[in-house]
Amino acid sequence: MDNNSINILKEGDITAFNTAYxxxxxxxxxxxxxxxxxxxxxxxxxxxxxxxxxxxxNKLNDEVELQLQLFGMARQVMIDELRKEATRYKYNNQFNQYPYTDSLMKMIESKDLLKHFEREVEAMPTMRKMVFNLSRKNGFSYNEISEMLGISPKTVESHISKALTTLKQYMLTVLL
Structure with a gap:
């Protein structure tokens, strides 16, 4: 679509929208x-x-191709949806994540430990937390994550390494 079509779409023309679709x-x-x-x-x-x-x-940029703007939106929507799926998965399977124990006390300790772990993940810088969750909770490979987020696989590896180091250090202090 050309700049004129983008301007027509910005004005709310349903035909231009249908054409874009x-x-x-x-x-x-x-x-x-x-x-x-x-x-x-x-x-x-x-x-x-x-x-x-x-x-x-109304916020479309008529100087940038609509295709590029749409793919940028789609990428962001995909990331948002993956975050939602990770959250749904986390809460749907929350009770299955705890190791089987015979005593209520051990179950309470497991829940408490998981809360500490999740709190530490939430405290990570945004990109590190996102990379960690995509890798460990969603099971994406480093290459897939690098493509999704537009960063190099080495950067993904670095984020995972730093996240794991932080978590190991934190969990040692909690357990000791």
Whole structure:
């Protein structure tokens, strides 16, 4: 779509919106499917991306190609959805994460230890926390994370290493 079409879309023209959807929805779907390997997430991200496009149409930059703006939105929506999925997974499986114990006291200690662990993860710098969660909670590889976040695999490795070092040091102080 050219700059004129972006301006028409900014004015709320539904035909311009439908044209944008028709031109780019398959490309965005393929991009997200490649990144997540999930048809469900890819479909959700496409829909949410175009909802966001409509809601933020007034903020479109008519000097930047719409395709680039849409892929940027889709990338951000994908990250948001992965965060939501991680949170849902965490809470849905919360009780399955605790080791089986015969005593209530050990279960309480396990819950307390998990709270300490989660608090320490939450205190990490934003990027480190995001990389750690994508790797350890969502199971993404370093290369997949680097592609999703637009950083090098070495940077991902560095974030994971620093996160694990921090957690090991913290857990030693809690356990001692």
């Amino acid at each position: 028709r031109l780019y929805h398959k490309q965005i779907y393929s991009f997200i499917l490649h990144k997540t390997q999930s048809e469900f997430i890819a479909s959700e991200v496409v829909q949410l991306t175009f909802i966001r496009l409509w809601e933020k149409k």
